[in-house]
Amino acid sequence: TRSTRPQRMLKAVQKNGTKGNPESVISAIDYFCKHSEWAMNVGDEKGSILDSVVTEVNPSTVLELGTYCGYSTVRIARLLSPGTKLITLEFNPVNAAVARQIIAYAGLQDKVILVEGSSGDLIPQMKERFGIMTFDFIFLDHWKDRYLPDIKLFEECGLLRKGSVLLADNVICPGTPEYLEYVRNSPRYESKYYPAHLEYTKVEDGLEKSVFLG
Numbered sequence: 001t002r003s004t005r006p007q008r009m010l011k012a013v014q015k016n017g018t019k020g021n022p023e024s025v026i027s028a029i030d031y032f033c034k035h036s037e038w039a040m041n042v043g044d045e046k047g048s049i050l051d052s053v054v055t056e057v058n059p060s061t062v063l064e065l066g067t068y069c070g071y072s073t074v075r076i077a078r079l080l081s082p083g084t085k086l087i088t089l090e091f092n093p094v095n096a097a098v099a100r101q102i103i104a105y106a107g108l109q110d111k112v113i114l115v116e117g118s119s120g121d122l123i124p125q126m127k128e129r130f131g132i133m134t135f136d137f138i139f140l141d142h143w144k145d146r147y148l149p150d151i152k153l154f155e156e157c158g159l160l161r162k163g164s165v166l167l168a169d170n171v172i173c174p175g176t177p178e179y180l181e182y183v184r185n186s187p188r189y190e191s192k193y194y195p196a197h198l199e200y201t202k203v204e205d206g207l208e209k210s211v212f213l214g
């Protein structure tokens with residue numbers, strides 16, 4: 001059967017990247033998406049904002065919802081302190097297989113725990129399966145209609161602490177209106193919008209950073 005876009009992206013990384021060099025993997029993916037095939041990675045513009053928030057938070061516990069090909073996983077993992085691991089959830093097994101290879105090519109496999117499944121099923125298992133008390137940093141980049149139910153799930157499962165930072169991709173395009181309304185109007189969050197563009201395009205998009213106030 002015909003290859004998938006993530007599989008063609010992996011080939012581009014192996015051809016144009018340098019093994020063990022995360023920056024070269026990031027560049028190879030961005031080049032592929034700009035010159036070969038658009039793909040729904042967070043991209044370089046929003047990726048720089050992601051980098052700055054991760055650096056500012058310097059988290060010890062990290063969760064990413066939506067691995068896709070591992071582009072943002074690599075961006076986050078390369079910035080984590082030694083010994084810190086990030087948990088990333090992916091629903092699609094074919095994409096998860098590609099992501100594992102891209103993360104390994106970057107040399108970051110020891111800093112990443114990739115779990116296949118849906119957020120609704122896996123979030124309630126975080127404490128028992130991974131010994132997590134609370135998350136310092138959460139990157140939301142999965143089904144856009146799951147952002148709101150999943151933030152409520154985080155609250156219900158006691159996975160947030162005073163100061164936990166949630167960063168959400170695509171709050172404009174494709175859009176997450178109910179999530180935005182919730183975090184911007186809830187007294188339990190302090191929210192800030194970072195304007196940018198949909199990855200590799202001129203279409204308006206942005207990231208919403210929300211700090212849990214306890």
Ligand SMILES: O=C(NCCCCc1cc2cnccc2s1)c1cc(-c2ccc(F)cc2)cc(O)c1O
Nearest residue numbers: 040066089090091117118119141142143170173174
């Ligand atoms: O759908 C998007 N990302 C989610 C893929 C969901 C798969 C998963 C569900 C799930 C559930 N539980 C755990 C893990 C996971 S992973 C997405 C789409 C666009 C886009 C596409 C077309 C377009 F014209 C304009 C924008 C841009 C983006 O940046 C995106 O992130």
Ligand SMILES: [Mg+2]
Nearest residue numbers: 042141169170
């Ligand atoms: Mg996205």
